[in-house]
Amino acid sequence: MAAVDLGASSGRVMAGSAGPGHLAVGEAHRFPNGPVRAGSTLYWDVLGIHRETLHGIQAVQAGGGLSGIGIDSWAVDYGLLDGSGALLGNPVHYRDSRTDGVPDRVVKTIPARELYDVTGVQQLPFNTLYQLVSEVDRLTSAETMLLIPDLLGYWLTGKVGAERTNASTTQLYDVRARTWAVDLAARAGIPPRLLPPLREPGERIGTLLPELAADLALPPVPVIAVGSHDTASAVVAVPAEPGARFAYISSGTWSLVGLELDAPELGDAAFAANFTNETGVDGKIRFLRNVMGLWVLTETLRTWAARGERADLAEVLAEAAEAPPLAAVVDVDAPAFLPPGDMPFRIARACRETGQRPPSTRGEIVRCIVDSLALAYRRTVRRAAELTGRTVDVVHVVGGGARNELLCRLTADACGVPVLAGPVEAAALGNVLVQARTLGEDLPDLTAMRALVRRTHPPRRYPPSGRGDGWDAAEARLQRPSDS
Numbered sequence: 218m219a220a221v222d223l224g225a226s227s228g229r230v231m232a233g234s235a236g237p238g239h240l241a242v243g244e245a246h247r248f249p250n251g252p253v254r255a256g257s258t259l260y261w262d263v264l265g266i267h268r269e270t271l272h273g274i275q276a277v278q279a280g281g282g283l284s285g286i287g288i289d290s291w292a293v294d295y296g297l298l299d300g301s302g303a304l305l306g307n308p309v310h311y312r313d314s315r316t317d318g319v320p321d322r323v324v325k326t327i328p329a330r331e332l333y334d335v336t337g338v339q340q341l342p343f344n345t346l347y348q349l350v351s352e353v354d355r356l357t358s359a360e361t362m363l364l365i366p367d368l369l370g371y372w373l374t375g376k377v378g379a380e381r382t383n384a385s386t387t388q389l390y391d392v393r394a395r396t397w398a399v400d401l402a403a404r405a406g407i408p409p410r411l412l413p414p415l416r417e418p419g420e421r422i423g424t425l426l427p428e429l430a431a432d433l434a435l436p437p438v439p440v441i442a443v444g445s446h447d448t449a450s451a452v453v454a455v456p457a458e459p460g461a462r463f464a465y466i467s468s469g470t471w472s473l474v475g476l477e478l479d480a481p482e483l484g485d486a487a488f489a490a491n492f493t494n495e496t497g498v499d500g501k502i503r504f505l506r507n508v509m510g511l512w513v514l515t516e517t518l519r520t521w522a523a524r525g526e527r528a529d530l531a532e533v534l535a536e537a538a539e540a541p542p543l544a545a546v547v548d549v550d551a552p553a554f555l556p557p558g559d560m561p562f563r564i565a566r567a568c569r570e571t572g573q574r575p576p577s578t579r580g581e582i583v584r585c586i587v588d589s590l591a592l593a594y595r596r597t598v599r600r601a602a603e604l605t606g607r608t609v610d611v612v613h614v615v616g617g618g619a620r621n622e623l624l625c626r627l628t629a630d631a632c633g634v635p636v637l638a639g640p641v642e643a644a645a646l647g648n649v650l651v652q653a654r655t656l657g658e659d660l661p662d663l664t665a666m667r668a669l670v671r672r673t674h675p676p677r678r679y680p681p682s683g684r685g686d687g688w689d690a691a692e693a694r695l696q697r698p699s700d701s
């Protein structure tokens with residue numbers, strides 16, 4: 218199977234296989250991805266992504282017979298099609314400033330509490346709802362809105378639809394009724410015709426278009442809707458033991474921190490804490506919060522590299538491991554860290570604003586980021602547990618962050634429970650597992666899928682060191698206004 222897994226900083230096409238006692242993914246093709254600024258707008262290079270996806274699919278086929286294709290990506294972003302199916306304009310990056318001020322405007326018409334009651338989605342400025350409202354005048358010429366994986370799937374098959382896990386992130390989806398929130402869309406000025414029919418993860422979208430298949434010398438394989446939101450696919454591959462009381466952190470550009478529930482939690486406290494209820498594979502709810510994630514670290518490295526300074530990840534992490542712990546911490550979720558830019562500067566400013574001495578060496582700066590991430594994980598895991606009345610005995614870290622030993626070790630210390638780290642390629646594995654089930658593998662449920670992940674990709678254990686002190690004081694420092 219070709220598992221196309223598109224992240225905000227790179228796209229991967231993995232060759233995946235699954236069978237009794239067997240589950241593997243290997244990289245067939247990787248390409249850089251990221252925001253492209255043109256004029257004053259931050260775009261995605263969606264045609265480049267499409268082209269690289271096709272190269273990757275060809276590479277999987279060349280490596281030994283393709284039987285299916287599944288696509289997952291980051292959430293919320295979309296392309297608009299006109300009545301003839303042509304793309305109207307280039308998809309805009311969720312970090313673009315076009316939604317500045319839009320949420321405040323929308324909640325004057327539809328109160329935030331009501332929005333939450335229907336959609337269960339956390340207030341993030343880039344939710345699809347706000348992006349669409351920011352270009353409401355242009356919507357008159359659009360016929361259909363397709364989220365990124367659905368858009369790529371459309372170009373492969375000619376079929377239009379919205380896979381449910383990703384639809385649930387738009388803030389235009391009714392989490393209880395499991396339908397589009399048509400009424401809410403109309404009240405926000407978004408024509409409901411834009412919202413295409415929903416499809417389930419596991420459903421066959423269609424077959425590769427004959428002319429495309431002929432052109433690329435590919436067999437006429439099915440394109441399968443997986444958990445097309447990358448986080449939904451990653452959570453499928455969390456190697457939790459049956460019955461375990463676990464939290465997960467899907468740690469990549471973003472860190473998605475939360476719990477798996479059977480039903481949404483839409484109470485006042487969850488609303489106030491800005492937790493989201495995204496729909497998972499097999500009808501589960503991903504009750505989580507977006508933590509700003511490794512983005513702050515990668516943007517820091519990018520800033521240094523742009524200035525011609527050394528910026529090797531392994532090197533700066535080694536320096537950070539030697540730097541004094543919890544010397545300075547910032548609230549990584551502050552809006553200041555959302556757009557691309559000079560993160561070391563923003564970190565220093567945030568430290569000053571909270572009366573802390575800003576870190577100065579590279580090791581200190583990176584230590585501040587990693588400490589601050591672990592602190593955010595701790596806060597979020599605890600909050601999720603409180604909000605649901607649950608106990609958390611173990612934290613699973615999956616995705617790229619599972620490779621970051623310092624981060625995993627500090628997360629175990631901060632949360633006071635063991636961290637089980639890996640698999641790194643959780644999203645691709647979840648993608649493969651759902652495809653494999655559709656193609657006839659005996660993987661009846663999440664329990665069976667996770668058992669296979671545990672067996673084939675045993676996670677690495679980081680016990681808490683017992684030096685759990687210092688985290689409460691660090692948290693308190695974030696609240697303290699500057700003395701100066």
Ligand code: LFR
Pocket residue numbers: 224225290291292293294311446447448469470471473507
């Ligand atoms: C992670 C992710 C998050 C979503 C963010 C933006 O890659 O999909 O779940 O909130 O990207 O789409």
